Amino acid sequence: MTLAVNLVRILGIDPGLRVTGFGVIEMHGKQLRYVASGCIKSNDKHSLPERIATLFAGISEVVATYQPTQAVVEKVFVNVNPQSTLLLGQARGAALSALVHAGLPVAEYTALQVKQAVVGQGKAAKEQVQHMVVKLLGLAGAPTADAADALACAICHAHGGQGLGAMATAGYRVRGGRLLA
Amino acid sequence: MTLAVNLVRILGIDPGLRVTGFGVIEMHGKQLRYVASGCIKSNDKHSLPERIATLFAGISEVVATYQPTQAVVEKVFVNVNPQSTLLLGQARGAALSALVHAGLPVAEYTALQVKQAVVGQGKAAKEQVQHMVVKLLGLAGAPTADAADALACAICHAHGGQGLGAMATAGYRVRGGRLLA
Numbered sequence: 001m002t003l004a005v006n007l008v009r010i011l012g013i014d015p016g017l018r019v020t021g022f023g024v025i026e027m028h029g030k031q032l033r034y035v036a037s038g039c040i041k042s043n044d045k046h047s048l049p050e051r052i053a054t055l056f057a058g059i060s061e062v063v064a065t066y067q068p069t070q071a072v073v074e075k076v077f078v079n080v081n082p083q084s085t086l087l088l089g090q091a092r093g094a095a096l097s098a099l100v101h102a103g104l105p106v107a108e109y110t111a112l113q114v115k116q117a118v119v120g121q122g123k124a125a126k127e128q129v130q131h132m133v134v135k136l137l138g139l140a141g142a143p144t145a146d147a148a149d150a151l152a153c154a155i156c157h158a159h160g161g162q163g164l165g166a167m168a169t170a171g172y173r174v175r176g177g178r179l180l181a
Numbered sequence: 182m183t184l185a186v187n188l189v190r191i192l193g194i195d196p197g198l199r200v201t202g203f204g205v206i207e208m209h210g211k212q213l214r215y216v217a218s219g220c221i222k223s224n225d226k227h228s229l230p231e232r233i234a235t236l237f238a239g240i241s242e243v244v245a246t247y248q249p250t251q252a253v254v255e256k257v258f259v260n261v262n263p264q265s266t267l268l269l270g271q272a273r274g275a276a277l278s279a280l281v282h283a284g285l286p287v288a289e290y291t292a293l294q295v296k297q298a299v300v301g302q303g304k305a306a307k308e309q310v311q312h313m314v315v316k317l318l319g320l321a322g323a324p325t326a327d328a329a330d331a332l333a334c335a336i337c338h339a340h341g342g343q344g345l346g347a348m349a350t351a352g353y354r355v356r357g358g359r360l361l362a
Contacts, residue, residue, distance in 0.1 A: 048289065049254075052274060053281035073230075078267055082259035089270020093233060096271065097278035100234035108229065 009035065011068035011104070012154030013059065014146050015076060017042060017091035020055055021146030024066045025137065025154045032158055034137040036066055037147035048087075052094045059098035071104040072157040074111060074149065109156050114149070117156035190216065192249035192285070193335030194240065195327050196257060198223060198272035201236055202327030205247045206318065206335045213339055215318040217247055218328035229268075233275045240279035252285040253338040255292060255330065290337050295330070298337035 007026065014021035023037035040058030042051035063071075076092055079085045099106050112122040118136070119128045130148040133139070136155055143151060188207065195202035204218035221239030223232035244252075257273055260266045280287050293303040299317070300309045311329040314320070317336060324332060 049277050049281055049287035052277040056278045056282060076267065078263035082263060082266055085263055085266050086257065086259055086270045089267045090274035090277065093271035093274020093276075094278045095274075096230050096233040097237045097275045097282075100230055101237060101278075101282070106230035 008070065008158075009066070009068045010154040010157050011063065011066065011071045011099075012150040012152070012157065013071065013073045013095050013099070014149035014153060015055075015073060015088070015092040015095040016146070017051060017055070017087045018044060019146050020059070020091065020095060021144070021148070021150035022059070022062050023133075023143070023147055023151030023154050024062075024068055025151065025158060027158050032137060032155060034139055034151070036062075037143045037151050038062075039144060039146045039150075048090065052090060055091055055094045056098045059095055060102065063098065063102045063104065068104065070107070070157065071099040072107045072109065072153045073099070074114060074153045075108050077111070107157050109153060111149075114152050114156045117159055118152045189251065189339075190247070190249045191335040191338050192244065192247065192252045192280075193331040193333070193338065194252065194254045194276050194280070195330035195334060196236075196254060196269070196273040196276040197327070198232060198236070198268045199225060200327050201239070201272065201276060202325070202329070202331035203240070203243050204324070204328055204332030204335050205243075205249055206332065206339060208339050213318060213336060215320055215332070218324045218332050219243075220325060220327045220331075229271065233271060236272055236275045237279045240276055241283065244279065244283045244285065249285065251288070251338065252280040253288045253290065253334045254280070255295060255334045256289050258292070288338050290334060292330075295333050295337045298340055299333045 009024060009026050012023045018041065020040045022039065024035035026033045026035055040055055042054040073095055076088050079088065096106060115124040115129060116122045118132045126145050129152050130142050130145060133148045133151045134142050137151065190205060190207050193204045199222065201221045203220065205216040207214045207216055221236055223235040254276055257269050260269065277287060296305040296310060297303045299313045307326050310333050311323050311326060314329045314332045315323050318332065
């Protein structure tokens, strides 16, 4: 007799045209386990269709390699430069396309929600996010900022997009709105 | 003995999150022949990932059905509303993803270039574009504005992204910067 295990493996994506971060974690009950992280870079000397092809193929490869069951993509903000907003939007469209094409359900959270869930406050600096990702997943070294953001996105989803209240319930120690790692 | 024919079949795309227009034409020497056109609509009550999935699947289906050898996507402009720019960017990213995933080479032209190529002036109204598309392809009726823009994009590419100079060379009658149909 085999035990039916509903393995939840979450792929987080921090989209960008130049660099798209990705991070994969697994949920074992209420515990989180790091699987992989990294980033997909596109060459800014290439045409936009070529860069979109690089991102789409890169994310498709990550999905094929790590076989996530769910995906999460950070919501992006409008830039002060409208052209940058347009480029970022196209990169995010390519990321979403690769995920839905692979048949994955896709959740979305704002950077504010992600920081709130991982650091305990929406205005946290990138370094704080990296620090908490290392602590929460018990990593030996810090991932790059883009990979850390993607992992933070996956952690946020693992806790139902909720903040530290849910994490305290999950057994993490929270004091004064901060997670104690 | 079979005759080797290099059939050029161009798929033009006018991307949008709500409506994405498409148009397929064939080049027979310097003559253009209409193949198909239409539009892919996404439901604005659905989530963004679902809408991106609809656009991606729709374009993939158009490619599978009409087997184009080249694709052209109109360049989009930044909107006065930055959120709209972000949504339009994501729709365009999905369109580009579907085309590059299908292995198609993708060209890009601005609306100005397309109008210049088809109507003879960059500031042409939508109705003028529709009118010229009907005339140039010998259509019985006018396609919708989105489909007409997509067909115009394909026509622009058929003439190497050039304006009426190239079209005059191709046998069309041009007078005073206008194409006589």
